[in-house]
Amino acid sequence: MKNQKCIDACLACVVTCETCLTSCINDGRKECAALCRDCADICALCARIVARGSQFSKELCALCAKVCKACSEECAKHAAHHESCKECAEACKKCAEACA
Secondary structure (H helix, E strand, C coil): CHHHHHHHHHHHHHHHHHHHHHHHHHHCCHHHHHHHHHHHHHHHHHHHHHHCCCCCHHHHHHHHHHHHHHHHHHHHCCCCCCHHHHHHHHHHHHHHHHHC
């Protein structure tokens, strides 16, 4: 079921974004931290909206995929040196694909 795949990907993304956010704050990666915060929030909302079968699911999923793509690209810049960014980049990429 596509909806369940989106929900699961969103929830996984929330967790990895929150972990990455903490690391980014501690290490001073402000742009990465800001994107992780936005991504975690939009993914949490998207999971809830899709789970309830909202009429706005399609539009929110499109926005979620866009934010996840941006977060994935930013985290990928730091992936070679920061494991949390590597994991976040991967989770965000999967979420973007599941929600697109």
